[in-house]
Amino acid sequence: MNIYGKYFARYRFLFIMAVLCVLLEAACDLLQPTVMARIIDDGIKYGSVGTVIRYGLLMLSVTALGACFAAVRNILASRVSQSVGADLRGDVFEKILRFSEAGADKIESGSLITRMTNDTSQVTQFVNGLMRIYVKAPITCAGSIVLAVLLSPSLSTVLWAVVAVVALWIVISMKLSYVRFARMQAAIDKVNTVVQEYLMGVRLVKAFGRFESEEERFEEANGNLADRSVSSQLVFSYFSPLMSLSVNVGIVMILYFGSLLFQAGSIEVGRISAFISYMAQILLSLIMITNIFNTLVRTKASTGRIREILDSGEDFPADGETFVYGEEAGVGLEFENVTFSYPGGSGIPAVKNLSFSVNPGETLAVIGPTGSGKSTLAWLCLRFYDVDSGSIRINGRDIRSVGSGALRKSIALAPQKSMLFSGTVSQNIAWGNPEASPEEISKAAKAAQADGFINEMPQKYESLLGQGAINLSGGQKQRLSIARALVSRAPVLILDDCTSALDAVTEAKVRRAVSEESARDKRTVILITQRIGTAVGADRILVLENGERVGFGSHRELMDSCRVYREIYDSQIGGDR
Numbered sequence: 348m349n350i351y352g353k354y355f356a357r358y359r360f361l362f363i364m365a366v367l368c369v370l371l372e373a374a375c376d377l378l379q380p381t382v383m384a385r386i387i388d389d390g391i392k393y394g395s396v397g398t399v400i401r402y403g404l405l406m407l408s409v410t411a412l413g414a415c416f417a418a419v420r421n422i423l424a425s426r427v428s429q430s431v432g433a434d435l436r437g438d439v440f441e442k443i444l445r446f447s448e449a450g451a452d453k454i455e456s457g458s459l460i461t462r463m464t465n466d467t468s469q470v471t472q473f474v475n476g477l478m479r480i481y482v483k484a485p486i487t488c489a490g491s492i493v494l495a496v497l498l499s500p501s502l503s504t505v506l507w508a509v510v511a512v513v514a515l516w517i518v519i520s521m522k523l524s525y526v527r528f529a530r531m532q533a534a535i536d537k538v539n540t541v542v543q544e545y546l547m548g549v550r551l552v553k554a555f556g557r558f559e560s561e562e563e564r565f566e567e568a569n570g571n572l573a574d575r576s577v578s579s580q581l582v583f584s585y586f587s588p589l590m591s592l593s594v595n596v597g598i599v600m601i602l603y604f605g606s607l608l609f610q611a612g613s614i615e616v617g618r619i620s621a622f623i624s625y626m627a628q629i630l631l632s633l634i635m636i637t638n639i640f641n642t643l644v645r646t647k648a649s650t651g652r653i654r655e656i657l658d659s660g661e662d663f664p665a666d667g668e669t670f671v672y673g674e675e676a677g678v679g680l681e682f683e684n685v686t687f688s689y690p691g692g693s694g695i696p697a698v699k700n701l702s703f704s705v706n707p708g709e710t711l712a713v714i715g716p717t718g719s720g721k722s723t724l725a726w727l728c729l730r731f732y733d734v735d736s737g738s739i740r741i742n743g744r745d746i747r748s749v750g751s752g753a754l755r756k757s758i759a760l761a762p763q764k765s766m767l768f769s770g771t772v773s774q775n776i777a778w779g780n781p782e783a784s785p786e787e788i789s790k791a792a793k794a795a796q797a798d799g800f801i802n803e804m805p806q807k808y809e810s811l812l813g814q815g816a817i818n819l820s821g822g823q824k825q826r827l828s829i830a831r832a833l834v835s836r837a838p839v840l841i842l843d844d845c846t847s848a849l850d851a852v853t854e855a856k857v858r859r860a861v862s863e864e865s866a867r868d869k870r871t872v873i874l875i876t877q878r879i880g881t882a883v884g885a886d887r888i889l890v891l892e893n894g895e896r897v898g899f900g901s902h903r904e905l906m907d908s909c910r911v912y913r914e915i916y917d918s919q920i921g922g923d924r
């Protein structure tokens with residue numbers, strides 16, 4: 348659990364104060380049976396009302412003091428635990444933001460949500476408990492044992508036997524509950540994943556009338572979660588009565604042996620009563636200690652899951668070398684013998700021995716059948732993944748030698764699946780460049796052919812988009828996504844099949860505007876597409892098949908030399924060459 352060291356350091360003063368309060372509160376609790384014994388043995392036994400009142404007042408003062416310490420530690424414990432929880436959630440979220448793509452691929456998003464919420468709450472609860480019962484229970488238990496032994500060494504043999512038996516129950520229950528709790532957390536992951544998938548595909552579910560199967564899927568996950576939760580709680584349900592029984596057997600034995608000692612005149616009634624009070628306190632603290640171990644076991648499982656996030660690979664650092672694209676000698680963008688397979692994928696390279704180059708101001712179209720590695724090429728340029736062999740150079744520099752900040756400022760991406768955020772239209776476009784002026788935003792929107800429909804919206808550029816831009820059509824989302832990439836002023840622009848939802852006329856207009864702007868600004872444009880009509884106007888065309896380069900050149904050259912290109916052309920345009 349050393350990942351929590353820094354949080355402890357941050358809040359150590361409040362933490363220590365809270366623990367101090369708990370210690371004093373436990374001391375007050377421990378004093379009470381001894382004072383009570385005095386009331387019985389020194390006051391009631393001799394009919395001394397003054398002694399009863401004196402010890403009675405002492406007992407009240409001790410109780411009031413204990414209550415004050417309890418109130419202060421409650422406030423401190425809540426403050427510290429909630430702050431630690433918030434810090435931990437913040438760190439986990441920050442880590443998720445900086446995940447390498449390979450790391451992000453490994454953990455399902457449903458599970459990430461469970462880890463960010465349930466698992467961090469588990470830790471928060473544990474930290475809170477640390478400043479409450481987790482310190483108090485062992486101290487009350489140990490203190491009660493010591494005071495009981497001091498009260499009557501002869502009765503304490505029974506006490507040791509009870510403690511040994513209960514300790515055994517605690518160890519067994521801990522072993523059983525660890526596995527069950529880990530299974531329960533995995534079941535929560537599953538429920539979250541099912542709900543998340545349903546919410547993402549709700550229209551598809553309606554369109555295909557798949558409500559019943561979705562309901563079944565949810566019921567299965569939900570039932571599984573309920574079963575596993577019950578199974579993890581059952582452990583405590585079995586062991587808690589066992590512990591009560593063990594301690595109560597001990598109390599009956601104390602009463603029996605106590606009565607024998609009383610008859611022999613070696614113990615007084617008040618002491619037997621105090622001894623039993625200590626036994627009751629021991630029972631209570633042992634039940635709490637079992638609870639503590641249960642929580643400890645759960646927190647250990649949650650810590651493992653949080654650690655998996657905190658320890659997973661990070662994206663490469665933002666603050667590496669910087670460079671200004673176009674100001675240095677070297678080709679704009681260059682792939683040299685690049686081979687890459689997805690980590691955890693089939694092992695078959697998504698890109699194989701790929702080489703090509705494209706200069707500033709040029710437009711390169713990348714075309715090829717589905718699954719041929721076109722999008723992978725975009726991810727590699729942005730260094731979401733590192734190549735297995737070969738190198739990618741931007742402006743003559745290997746992209747592994749520059750910081751992610753500089754690299755990603757140089758490349759703007761309009762992805763295949765447009766993703767917009769809740770907020771206004773202009774906020775969404777300016778997401779590509781927070782410093783963009785309203786004129787720049789409108790210019791980018793015009794080039795992306797989005798200005799027309801934006802002006803028809805009630806608040807124009809200040810119109811609100813719902814979550815996932817639900818109130819826009821697919822083509823409108825794509826145009827905003829292109830505008831966002833254009834406004835970034837990045838010298839390399841990658842349009843990854845992001846005009847597929849546009850009609851041919853609008854697409855041609857977008858292409859023309861992007862080409863004109865890019866030629867003027869000496870921008871390099873990579874146009875990933877499935878449409879031959881989109882590729883034809885590019886300066887050069889790269890043809891991919893199964894991750895390999897099977898053609899590179901102008902439309903004319905490829906029509907003469909590349910079978911795959913000709914096949915794509917024939918399938919889309921027909922025989923007219």
Ligand SMILES: Nc1ncnc2c1ncn2[C@@H]1O[C@H](COP(=O)(O)OP(=O)(O)OP(=O)(O)O)[C@@H](O)[C@H]1O
Binds near residue numbers: 452
């Ligand atoms: N995250 C991933 N993990 C494992 N394999 C992947 C991943 N993403 C893509 N692939 C595989 O890599 C290969 C190339 O995929 P890629 O998305 O680059 O193809 P594409 O040419 O862009 O396809 P499309 O035209 O359908 O978008 C495919 O075989 C695909 O299954």
